[in-house]
Amino acid sequence: MERRVTLKSQSQIERMVVAGRLVADVLDRVGQEIRPGVTPLELDALAEEMIRAAGGVPSFIGVPGRKAPYRHSLCVSLDSEVVHGVPDRRRIRDGQLVSVDAGAIVAGWHGDAARTWIVGQVPAEVRQLVETTREAMYAGIDAAQPGAHIADISAAIEDLARAEGYGVVRSFVGHGIGTEMHEEPQVWNFRTGQRGRRLEAGLCLAIEPMFTLGGHEVDVAHDGWTVVTRDGSLAAHWENTIAVTADGPRILTERPAPVEQVSVA
Numbered sequence: 001m002e003r004r005v006t007l008k009s010q011s012q013i014e015r016m017v018v019a020g021r022l023v024a025d026v027l028d029r030v031g032q033e034i035r036p037g038v039t040p041l042e043l044d045a046l047a048e049e050m051i052r053a054a055g056g057v058p059s060f061i062g063v064p065g066r067k068a069p070y071r072h073s074l075c076v077s078l079d080s081e082v083v084h085g086v087p088d089r090r091r092i093r094d095g096q097l098v099s100v101d102a103g104a105i106v107a108g109w110h111g112d113a114a115r116t117w118i119v120g121q122v123p124a125e126v127r128q129l130v131e132t133t134r135e136a137m138y139a140g141i142d143a144a145q146p147g148a149h150i151a152d153i154s155a156a157i158e159d160l161a162r163a164e165g166y167g168v169v170r171s172f173v174g175h176g177i178g179t180e181m182h183e184e185p186q187v188w189n190f191r192t193g194q195r196g197r198r199l200e201a202g203l204c205l206a207i208e209p210m211f212t213l214g215g216h217e218v219d220v221a222h223d224g225w226t227v228v229t230r231d232g233s234l235a236a237h238w239e240n241t242i243a244v245t246a247d248g249p250r251i252l253t254e255r256p257a258p259v260e261q262v263s264v265a
């Protein structure tokens with residue numbers, strides 16, 4: 001597949017916002033359903049219904065794989081599964097980590113985002129893994145300033161993982177995004193020794209750290225999709241699609257926080 005770097009105009013970014021907010025709504029809704037007993041396939045059906053009802057198309061369906069094209073609207077990765085977990089009929093249990101990745105195309109433009117949920121009670125170190133991975137995503141986003149480079153995003157993300165001793169998955173990284181789900185440039189979650197592309201207004205990126213409680217090595221399961229930690233350690237994954245603007249990074253896959261009103265009655 002040919003991959004390219006594209007810069008988006010203001011009006012094109014607004015079209016990506018439409019796709020991005022649909023993805024945000026899907027993840028919000030899926031998150032409400034995550035509880036013991038629910039299955040990844042049920043979450044996937046809900047996501048597909050929402051995306052299509054909004055006039056969108058699930059980004060992931062039809063993506064070519066090692067064995068067969070992907071058939072689902074979500075990736076649901078449990079515990080030591082890092083990314084690309086194929087929705088199935090396993091019932092989610094108390095104490096699990098559930099990482100959900102969603103992608104939608106609306107009028108030709110993609111949004112792509114992921115979040116990790118904690119089901120019930122987990123040890124403090126597991127909660128810390130999830131929270132730190134989320135913080136690393138935001139640190140990477142904060143580093144996506146015009147004039148900076150891809151390596152600045154990478155360093156910001158890696159620094160948080162290093163501080164906690166986490167593994168940083170290297171085989172899968174963030175990416176440019178637009179009319180294709182995966183465009184150039186790659187957005188590494190670790191220092192590579194390269195500065196990477198200079199960031200300029202109109203560059204849209206999916207920033208998506210994947211941290212583990214163990215090592216960085218991963219394998220792809222027999223289904224040809226599910227990426228698991230080689231050492232069986234738990235993993236977390238957070239992702240947002242952003243646009244670099246002259247004013248700094250703009251997150252496209254979250255709805256703006258509501259205006260707060262202080263009651264004075």
Ligand code: MG
Nearest residue numbers: 112206208239
């Ligand atoms: Mg992505």
